[in-house]
């Protein structure tokens with residue numbers, strides 16, 4: 001039996017899902033065995049794989065979050081295009097089968113899709129219906145705008161909730177998706193799609209207004225910062241935080257852990273901004289095939305990807321995790337079964353992403369984006385700690401982030 005190593009970053013209900021997919025494939029045939037290994041968070045797994053590649057012991061399959069996409073696209077030699085892996089094994093890879101938001105994001109400048117779309121998410125607004133009821137808020141009327149979020153947070157606080165609002169992935173939800181949702185550029189060159197000369201524009205008056213708003217909420221105890229990446233998710237699952245902007249993929253773990261009624265709604269916006277709401281930005285990850293492996297192993301990778309392409313498996317994955325139905329077939333299948341009607345809120349991510357995108361909202365794809373994300377985290381933390389104003393922090397994100405973009409441009 002040929003073993004295929006798969007490094008991933010899925011935890012909680014999502015880890016259960018990955019294990020079930022691997023087991024499903026492994027028991028469907030006898031030639032190959034997929035061995036999934038959790039290698040840490042997204043930003044830990046990617047450098048670990050780069051180091052392993054240099055040392056000659058990279059995994060066959062690597063899950064890379066959207067933030068690493070441009071860097072992986074530029075890493076020629078280290079990766080094998082997914083289309084080639086599938087074609088060599090006699091399978092067909094049809095990018096047209098995928099929903100436009102996914103194709104648009106993962107198609108490289110040369111028109112090729114290099115990685116296998118696996119778990120695409122977007123930003124949503126989760127809220128605890130029980131805490132809403134307790135606070136005298138209508139559990140079926142979540143706040144749709146940022147001014148409404150502030151009012152709801154104040155009521156929740158008055159009812160004794162210590163953490164009215166929090167967010168995970170603060171750069172992704174409050175700056176990146178916030179930008180596309182308001183049809184406002186996060187970076188020039190169509191947010192990086194136009195080329196490596198893209199530079200950050202995330203210190204616009206709209207961005208300053210929003211971070212100032214959140215800073216005021218933090219001072220009043222209405223927004224409680226719970227850490228980087230997806231750390232804040234746990235404080236929503238536990239029932240401590242009443243409202244949270246997060247990935248749509250929190251659905252898997254909410255269902256697994258929450259002992260309360262929950263609702264999923266759209267990302268809040270500022271109603272006076274023309275063009276808002278537009279569409280939210282893609283998140284989640286795709287699967288990259290690493291270079292330097294044996295032909296039989298690539299055949300196994302192809303067989304596994306082919307297994308994952310099945311519309312029923314994809315529809316089930318979408319319904320179970322909250323990740324997007326990445327293909328049109330799995331979307332149609334899910335709709336036909338009445339899943340969205342039976343599970344209100346599960347259509348939010350889909351609806352936010354199927355709108356027609358603009359040059360400003362298609363997505364954000366930048367080189368050295370992992371470093372830029374870390375800068376976003378560092379600077380926003382200064383605001384929540386009361387050490388920097390919103391304007392100072394956003395200006396610093398732009399100047400420090402642009403150094404990273406310049407470095408990437410020179411190297412590629």
Ligand SMILES: O=P(O)(O)OC[C@H](O)CO
Pocket residue numbers: 065066067119120121122169172230247248249282283284285
């Ligand atoms: O939690 P995920 O897998 O939806 O990923 C979140 C985003 O990719 C953050 O960049």
